[in-house]
Amino acid sequence: MHRSETAVSVELQTPDMTLNIGPQHPSTHGVLRLIAKVDGERVREVEPVIGYMHRGYEKISEVRTYAQITALVNRIDWVSGFANEVPFILGVEKLMGIEAPERAQWIRLILSELARISSHLVFMSSYPLELGATTPLMHTLREREHILELIEDVTGGRFHPNFNRVGGVKPNYGGGSTTKKQSMDLPAGFFERTAAAMDRMESICDDLDLLVTGNEFIKMRTVGVGVIPGDKAIEYGLSGPNLRASGVAYDLRKADSYLTYDQVDFDVVTRPDGDCYDRYVVRQDEIRESVKIIRQAIDKIPSGPLQAKVPRILKAPKGQVYTRAENPKGEFGYYIVSEGGKMPYRLKIRSTSFSNLTILPWVLQDQLVPDLVAILGSLDFVLGDVDR
């Protein structure tokens, strides 16, 4: 199998071999199977097989109320649970004509960015590992734990916050009936701890620059590998860092601003080449931008209530709405079809990883077998987000 490329020359006419990768494979972030037709060291054709984790969210949502669906949707992409809730809750609020108070929106923004950092840190730990570098994993997962602690502090959950409510965010846990009427807020010292975590975040990014981005071996494995040009990325619906690494400066936080993103100053990170290295660097630089956003948010967050007045029974009027948000992995959206009841008539979930993976057969064609895992990992997907 490990013949050199010259041995499999045209004259020899070797038959194509089918190589099965997965469903269980350390590099697949879940359960993904690739059926690759290989000719020597060249991959001729790849047929991805997904669906091992299909849980039928769109069907279940037709028998759940809007409040109950919030608890479901943060399980789609469990690496960035909070960020999945945001577009759904914004859609329901738009349908019902409710607006969350400003403080609640800033809190949503801070937690979305924390989710982005934690999601990118997972990528930055697993991706070098797939390339053979084990050290970055220790650093990034340690830092991620600090971020998850912050999220847990506020929401009570590390992975599944279920913190958004129609019209605001859940008041602080543990209030009990006696303090129910009092204003409840974020846990004391949260902003100080977050600010300290952001300082630490910047220094870990500097460390990772030395460990990964400047690493000669990492560059040899990733620079110029798995190039996706901008127009192909757009055609296949790639979004988020994968799209921005191909030189397209499309970020929904800027292009179609939601929450209070129009009140903070940050740059859209892009890279020109669209290869695996760029897809890594974009994510690392986005962490620095998220740090900038969170620092500004801590300065700007106003005091006030966390919850708007909402009707006891949440009924959406008849109508159809699509809301989207810039998830850590890209555009995440919900198309809600309401027939006027307490539950949606149909809920279409535009999950990011699914669209990001549709390019796999195209990008893996005619690549080398050793590059296959490098390209696959660079797309940063979560199978729960692919299969829904």
Place this chain on the structure above:
Amino acid sequence: MTDTPATTDADNVDEAPDALTEYAAGFAERYDAEGFTVEFDTIRVFVDRSRWVETIVAAREELPFFSWLSAIDWSATTEVGEGVDDPDTLEERFEVLCRLSSVENADAVNFVTTIPKDDAVIDSLAPHIGGAAWHEREAHEMFGIGFTGNDNLAPLYLPDDFIGNPLLKSFPLIAREVKPWPGDVDVEPMPAKEEADEGGES
């Protein structure tokens, strides 16, 4: 769409739809569409099934980003979830939706076409837009809609020998039939006095 953030103040809600409606009207005219709606900042442009591929491929000139493709099953008999308001007047049909958006600003349009249930076939976008291939496979297995020109419509999520199209309203949610969901108590009608839209903490 507009420069207004998604969460607008109560005052400028009136302004936002105007610019949007103008945009949608111009868009529908440019591509000779059958009509359009703008509700909740979401533009839907209706096109005939025969012009589905032609219109969307042409519209990619200005809205290049292929976001998603899916369908809605409009059905009077629903096994699952809440039905439509007036099932007697409902026209049984599938609606196929495809969303394109800009990569520079907030412009985006959802294309909608109607196909009858007894002839649920539509031309495929996959030969023109690579990203549509998987979305069409998904719509095929979930709704049973045929896509002419998509040569790989094998099931994407479900086992190969699965029978039925799970997202049809006539497809029962078996788990729910076997054992009523314990959370059901939450969706039962509340006492009449709370039915009124009075404000309250949820």
